[in-house]
Structure formats: structure tokens, C-alpha cells
Amino acid sequence: MELNGTAAIVSGGASGLGEATVRELAASGSKVVVADLNSDRGTALASEVGGMFVQTDVSDAESVRAAVAVAASAGAPLRFVISCAGIGWAQRTVGRDGEPHDRAAFGKVIDVNLIGTFNLMSIGAAAVAKTEPANADGARGVVINTASIAGLEGQTGQLAYSASKGGIIGMTVPAARDLAAIGMRVNTICPGIIDTPIYGSGPASEEFKAKLAAPVVFPKRMGTAAEFAHLVRMLIENDYMNADVIRFDGGIRFQPK
Ligand SMILES: NC(=O)c1ccc[n+]([C@@H]2O[C@H](COP(=O)([O-])OP(=O)(O)OC[C@H]3O[C@@H](n4cnc5c(N)ncnc54)[C@H](O)[C@@H]3O)[C@@H](O)[C@H]2O)c1
Numbered sequence: 001m002e003l004n005g006t007a008a009i010v011s012g013g014a015s016g017l018g019e020a021t022v023r024e025l026a027a028s029g030s031k032v033v034v035a036d037l038n039s040d041r042g043t044a045l046a047s048e049v050g051g052m053f054v055q056t057d058v059s060d061a062e063s064v065r066a067a068v069a070v071a072a073s074a075g076a077p078l079r080f081v082i083s084c085a086g087i088g089w090a091q092r093t094v095g096r097d098g099e100p101h102d103r104a105a106f107g108k109v110i111d112v113n114l115i116g117t118f119n120l121m122s123i124g125a126a127a128v129a130k131t132e133p134a135n136a137d138g139a140r141g142v143v144i145n146t147a148s149i150a151g152l153e154g155q156t157g158q159l160a161y162s163a164s165k166g167g168i169i170g171m172t173v174p175a176a177r178d179l180a181a182i183g184m185r186v187n188t189i190c191p192g193i194i195d196t197p198i199y200g201s202g203p204a205s206e207e208f209k210a211k212l213a214a215p216v217v218f219p220k221r222m223g224t225a226a227e228f229a230h231l232v233r234m235l236i237e238n239d240y241m242n243a244d245v246i247r248f249d250g251g252i253r254f255q256p257k
Contacts (some may be wrong), residue, residue: 001139001236004029007074009067011035011058011120012085014042016196017146020225021082021232026051028233033071035064035120036085058085058116061123068123077131079141080236081124083117086146086164088198090157106160113164117145121175121186129182135239140183142236143175149190149247153254165190169245176243185242187235192216192249194223217251 008025012018013034019041022032026049035056036042046053052074054067072078089109091101121143128141147168154162169188176186193212199205213222231248235241 001079001134001142001239003080003233003236005076006079006134007031007033007071007076008080008082009033009035009071009078009120009124010082010084011056011064011067011116012083012146014038014045014053016084016198017191017194017225017228018082018084019045020229021084022046022051023049024226024229024233025080025082025236030080031074031076033067033074035067058083058119059111061119064116064119064123068120068127071124072127072130077134078124078127079131079134080144081120081128081141082144082146082232083120083168084146085116085120086113089160091160092157093159101159106163109160109164110167113161114167117168118171121145121171125179125182125184128184133183137239138183139185139239143179143184143186144232144235145172145186145188147188147190147245149192149249149252149254151190152247155254156257172245173243185239187241187243188245189228189231189235190245190247190249191228192223192247192252194225194228194248196225213252215252215255216249219250221250223248223250 008030013022014036032051034042034046034053039055042053056067057063147165150162151165151169172188
């Protein structure tokens with residue numbers, strides 16, 4: 001689909017993969033709503049790229065409805081619904097201290113990563129359904145969700161995170177089938193190790209990132225957020241990409257640790 005002259009909404013758009021996606025879509029002529037908890041960074045980015053910021057908690061359906069309403073009245077048809085908001089968590093199923101995984105922490109990760117993606121996809125698509133078709137295929141828009149290769153091959157201590165990302169992967173095919181009726185495609189990207197603020201900053205973080213990226217096959221480095229955003233644009237522009245779960249990982253395969 002054509003990006004120019006459209007509106008888009010990007011959750012987690014204030015940082016990392018979401019921020020790069022906001023920049024890419026805005027540069028291609030889309031009016032982008034940055035939907036994020038972080039209002040300082042979100043407001044600054046939105047004003048830089050000529051978009052709009054709406055403080056949003058993706059785990060809260062009412063909050064997502066408010067953000068989608070802004071995107072749907074941006075003055076151009078809302079076509080692209082992109083979920084990048086997410087949080088990490090590390091805890092074993094049974095800890096070294098013999099304690100079972102904390103229920104509240106598991107629930108929080110599911111709420112933000114999985115329910116948050118469900119909220120934006122379903123509420124966003126309902127708004128896209130109200131637009132006129134954009135081309136001869138009857139296409140109205142595209143959903144892109146962000147899972148992780150941790151949803152396919154979860155590592156030690158990634159029980160909650162992998163469950164949340166596996167859930168996103170599992171929604172891809174049924175959502176694509178459901179949303180075909182309104183002319184929407186749905187694809188899910190599974191990033192590997194991409195250099196973003198999610199890993200923190202400073203010497204300890206650089207050391208951690210180097211260790212994580214060591215098994216990458218080629219190119220021998222972390223991915224960049226700009227490369228992720230480029231993939232988002234490809235998935236929007238190529239009308240035959242649908243119901244797919246795409247690894248974006250330089251060939252890495254996670255080992256147990
Ligand atoms: N960076 C990687 O290596 C990597 C790998 C695999 C998957 N991912 C996934 O990609 C997505 C983006 O990660 P990133 O690396 O850009 O991280 P990031 O921390 O740079 O950005 C995440 C953004 O999500 C926002 N956010 C968190 N909770 C939110 C909520 N409840 N409502 C709205 N916004 C919320 C944060 O404020 C932040 O701006 C996440 O879902 C993450 O799990 C990242």
C-alpha cells in the first residue's frame with residue numbers, strides 16, 4: 001500500500017523500534033500518532049516529524065481507544081496499525097531459591113505485550129474498517145505486530161516474555177483471516193537482537209549486548225532500529241505479504257542461555 005497521504009498509529013513509538021518506525025513512516029508521507037507511556041520523548045518526536053503524541057497505556061483498552069480516535073481523525077485515512085510497545089522480564093519457572101515464578105509479574109508482561117497488542121490491533125482495525133478502500137484489491141490497511149524470536153525459542157528465565165510473544169505469533173493467522181473481510185493484512189515481525197534503549201546504556205550494557213550478539217550468523221553485529229523500520233515499510237508496501245511471521249535476526253538461533 002501507498003504510505004503517502006495516510007495516517008498511522010505506532011505503539012511504543014517514543015523509543016527504539018517504534019521510534020525508528022515513526023520516523024520511517026513520517027518520512028514516507030504518513031501522519032503518525034505516537035502512542036506511548038513516555039510523554040517527554042513521545043511529544044518531542046511527534047513534533048519533530050509532524051505527527052501527534054497521545055499518552056497511551058496499551059494494556060488499557062480505554063486508553064488505546066482514545067489514541068486510535070486521534071489517529072482516525074488525523075485528516076488522512078488511518079491505514080497502518082503498528083504495535084511496538086513491550087517490556088521484558090527475567091525470572092525462572094522455579095527460582096534458585098525454590099520459589100515459583102511470581103504471578104503478578106507474569107500477568108504484567110502478558111498485559112502489556114500480549115493484551116496490549118490485542119488491544120491496538122482490534123481497536124485500530126475497527127477504525128480502519130470505517131475508511132474507504134485504497135486500491136483495486138479493496139485494501140484498507142495493514143497491521144504489523146512485534147513479537148520476538150523469544151516467542152519461538154525462549155531462553156532460560158524468559159517464561160513470561162516468551163509466553164507473551166508466542167501469543168502474538170499465535171494471533172497472526174487468525175487475525176489475518178478475520179481482518180481479510182475488511183481488506184486488511186496482518187504480519188508479525190520477530191526481531192532477534194536489535195540495538196535499542198531496551199538494553200540500557202553504559203559499559204555493563206555494552207558488555208551484555210556484545211555477549212547477546214556473539215552468536216549472530218551474519219552480519220556479525222546487532223540489528224539496527226532503522227533496519228527494523230525498513231522491514232515495516234516493506235511489509236506495508238508489498239501487498240502480497242500477509243499472515244506471515246518473519247524472523248528479523250541476522251540468522252541467530254537462541255541457545256538455552
Ligand atoms: N530490541 C530488541 O532486541 C528486541 C528483540 C525482540 C523483540 N523486541 C520487542 O520490540 C518491541 C520494542 O522494543 P524496543 O527494543 O524498541 O524497546 P524500547 O524500550 O526502546 O521501547 C519500548 C517502548 O514501549 C513503551 N511502552 C512500554 N510499556 C508500554 C505501555 N504499557 N503502553 C505504551 N507504551 C509502552 C516504552 O515507553 C518505550 O517507549 C518490544 O515489544 C520488544 O519486546 C525487541
